[in-house]
Amino acid sequence: MHRVRGRVLLMLCVMYAISYLDRTNISTAGPTMMKALHLDSTQFGIAVSAFSIPYALLQIFGGNIGERFGARKSLFWIGVLWGVATIATGFSVGLASLVGARLLLGLTESAAFPTATSAMARWVPPDRNGFAQGIVHSASRLGNAVAPILVGALIIWGDSLNTALAGWQVSFLLVGLLSAVWALLWMISYRDRPADHPRVGTQELSEIPRELEKAARPAVPWGRLIRSILPVTIVDFGYGWVLWVFLTWIPGFLADVYDMPLQKYALFTSLVLCAGVVGDTAGGVFADRLLRRTGNLRFSRRTVLLTGLIGSLVCLIPLLFAQSMTVATIALALSFFFLELCNATLWAIPMDVAPEWSGTASGMMNTGFGLAGIFSPIVFGAMVDTVGWQWPFGLSVALLAAAALVAGFMNPRRVLPRGVEDVR
Numbered sequence: 001m002h003r004v005r006g007r008v009l010l011m012l013c014v015m016y017a018i019s020y021l022d023r024t025n026i027s028t029a030g031p032t033m034m035k036a037l038h039l040d041s042t043q044f045g046i047a048v049s050a051f052s053i054p055y056a057l058l059q060i061f062g063g064n065i066g067e068r069f070g071a072r073k074s075l076f077w078i079g080v081l082w083g084v085a086t087i088a089t090g091f092s093v094g095l096a097s098l099v100g101a102r103l104l105l106g107l108t109e110s111a112a113f114p115t116a117t118s119a120m121a122r123w124v125p126p127d128r129n130g131f132a133q134g135i136v137h138s139a140s141r142l143g144n145a146v147a148p149i150l151v152g153a154l155i156i157w158g159d160s161l162n163t164a165l166a167g168w169q170v171s172f173l174l175v176g177l178l179s180a181v182w183a184l185l186w187m188i189s190y191r192d193r194p195a196d197h198p199r200v201g202t203q204e205l206s207e208i209p210r211e212l213e214k215a216a217r218p219a220v221p222w223g224r225l226i227r228s229i230l231p232v233t234i235v236d237f238g239y240g241w242v243l244w245v246f247l248t249w250i251p252g253f254l255a256d257v258y259d260m261p262l263q264k265y266a267l268f269t270s271l272v273l274c275a276g277v278v279g280d281t282a283g284g285v286f287a288d289r290l291l292r293r294t295g296n297l298r299f300s301r302r303t304v305l306l307t308g309l310i311g312s313l314v315c316l317i318p319l320l321f322a323q324s325m326t327v328a329t330i331a332l333a334l335s336f337f338f339l340e341l342c343n344a345t346l347w348a349i350p351m352d353v354a355p356e357w358s359g360t361a362s363g364m365m366n367t368g369f370g371l372a373g374i375f376s377p378i379v380f381g382a383m384v385d386t387v388g389w390q391w392p393f394g395l396s397v398a399l400l401a402a403a404a405l406v407a408g409f410m411n412p413r414r415v416l417p418r419g420v421e422d423v424r
Contacts, residue, residue: 004200005123005208009135011186012116015079016136017143018179019112021151022086023051023105024144024247025175028151028266029168031255033098036166041252043095045381048248049374050099055106056370062111063118063363064220070192071119074111079183081108083176090165090172106370113347113366118359121351123194125207127292129351134284134344141276141340144247148273151175152266220357224415228353229361231410232346233368235305238403239342240372242312242396246273246336248377253389258325268329275333279340283308287345297352298411304345309404311338316400319393354415361415 026033026048034044066074085105092098116136124132151171158170165173191197194208250272254265283304290300315335318327350361383392 003204003207004194004197005204008119008123008190009132011182011189012119012136013139014182015075015112015116015186016140017146018079018175018182019082019109020140020143020247021147021175022082022179023109024147025086025151025171026089026102027248027251028148028269029155029171030248030252031262032155032166032168033092036168037092037094037098039095039098041381041385042378045248045377045379047095047098047102048244048377048381050102051106051109052244052370052373052377053106054103055110056367056374058107058110059114059363059367059370060360061363063114063359063361066111066115067118067357067359071115071122072187072190072192074115075119075190076183076187078108078112078115079179079186082112083179083183084108086176086179087173090169090176110370111363114359114363117347117351117362119190119192121355121358122192123208126351126355127288129348130284130286130288130291130344131281132284133347133351134281134287137284137340137343137347138277138280141273141280145270145273145277148251148266148269152262155262220360221415225354225357225361226364228412228415229350229364231406232349232365232412235309235342235403235407235410236346236365236368237372238309238368238399238406239339239346240369241376241399242316242335242339243369244373244376245380245392245396246276246332246339249380249384249392250332252384254325256384257328257389268325272329272332272336275337276340279308279337280343283341284344284348286341287348297414301345301349301352301412302407302410305342305407306404308338308341308345309400309407311341312336313397313400313404316393316397320390320397349412352414353412357415 030044033039034041039047082105085101085108088101088104089098092101117133120129120132120136154171154174155167158165158167160167161170163170194200194205250269251265254260254268260268287300287304290303291297294300312335315331315338318331323331346365347362350365351358354361379395380392383395
């Protein structure tokens with residue numbers, strides 16, 4: 001906190017929180033929107049999934065673009081444009097316009113986290129990668145946790161205004177404006193090169209990776225990078241599938257199975273998602289501590305991933321059977337805590353193995369999450385419409401088991417620039 005990088009991380013924390021507020025506010029507004037736009041669960045799942053189509057397909061491209069143009073300008077335009085997309089969601093009049101707005105949101109956010117990872121690689125010492133990723137992703141989960149209460153309150157307040165806009169439309173309008181404000185503050189305060197920041201000191205500069213200060217980046221070694229990151233992408237798909245279940249369907253699950261009104265299911269959803277705030281930071285700190293203690297990158301990252309995936313799997317099992325609201329809420333919260341132990345590690349691995357191309361590498365990794373986001377809401381929603389809630393949760397348990405199996409065998413290796421590798 002006594003370094004400029006602390007302020008950089010703080011700004012990124014705000015961005016991560018807003019980004020998840022922007023992409024998950026639709027789940028809280030979902031029951032109201034479905035009635036207003038005459039959508040069933042399958043159609044609503046399609047609308048939610050629309051976000052992930054460009055989000056998944058453009059991850060690598062977005063990360064590479066962020067590296068080329070720098071995080072300062074890239075994240076400014078990303079923040080402005082995803083604010084526009086959020087506002088457009090509030091003016092949807094049916095399935096087609098809602099899908100269009102979600103496509104635009106996915107397009108604009110596809111480069112956000114890879115570009116932010118590139119910014120962190122320039123400012124954060126390598127032995128703090130897990131911590132940095134844990135902190136910013138805890139902020140994203142805080143955005144998840146705040147979203148149900150905040151969006152629920154905005155919907156109720158908006159309805160009380162008796163204007164031409166419905167309450168759910170007001171909520172999207174205000175959250176979209178918040179994104180644009182952040183983008184302006186980022187443009188003013190951030191610098192792509194730490195040495196260019198007027199407040200950075202020599203002590204802090206000595207702690208930052210100096211090789212990333214070079215004006216010219218080495219050419220991306222696509223083949224070696226893909227071989228190193230692909231297993232992580234597969235694990236990220238399993239993680240992402242279950243995360244999208246939490247971000248999309250928990251309000252609907254509580255409203256449907258336990259007949260909760262808006263105020264109550266918003267509160268219970270927030271309580272469940274708060275567990276992820278703790279899980280993200282705990283996972284990042286635990287992974288970095290293991291790395292410093294053992295010096296074994298594979299062991300430290302794999303241990304955290306296996307703990308998180310298996311723990312989340314076990315805690316989801318009670319959802320396969322009829323349970324009281326209390327048991328279901330506790331099971332969901334514990335499952336989400338363990339799931340989020342994985343998040344910082346998944347994002348730290350690209351910084352570990354390819355700091356020179358951390359934007360591109362993290363885009364490769366996060367493609368798994370994006371692909372999960374395309375299929376998870378649609379498949380889950382369709383299964384809910386046809387066979388109820390237990391079978392969709394059962395599928396999530398199976399995918400967590402498959403991700404844990406891959407995590408047990410993966411061994412991401414450091415990818416060095418071609419010249420350095422030849423010397424060795």
